[in-house]
Amino acid sequence: MSSFDDIVESTSDVATDDEHDPEGHTIAWERQQVAALLDETRTALTDIEAAEQRLDNGLYGTCTTCGLEIPVERLDALPATPACVNCAR
Numbered sequence: 001m002s003s004f005d006d007i008v009e010s011t012s013d014v015a016t017d018d019e020h021d022p023e024g025h026t027i028a029w030e031r032q033q034v035a036a037l038l039d040e041t042r043t044a045l046t047d048i049e050a051a052e053q054r055l056d057n058g059l060y061g062t063c064t065t066c067g068l069e070i071p072v073e074r075l076d077a078l079p080a081t082p083a084c085v086n087c088a089r
């Protein structure tokens with residue numbers, strides 16, 4: 001899996017040879033990868049902001065679906081998760 005920086009770098013390297021590099025991916029493909037990364041990051045950010053809000057409201061660690069407490073081990077692994085294991089399934 002390429003990092004954002006790797007993709008940006010390789011994209012600028014081949015910027016003048018669009019679609020014709022037999023070794024690499026096309027710029028269109030790379031752009032798609034970057035867009036997917038950005039989407040993922042935006043989703044993660046939304047989750048984190050929602051978790052912050054629950055923290056402010058004193059509801060952090062409480063499942064937003066069933067209202068039960070989310071186990072600490074789960075919060076350690078997924079600090080921004082809004083749901084307990086049962087409800088996340």
Ligand SMILES: [Zn+2]
Pocket residue numbers: 063064065066067068083084085086087088
């Ligand atoms: Zn739940």
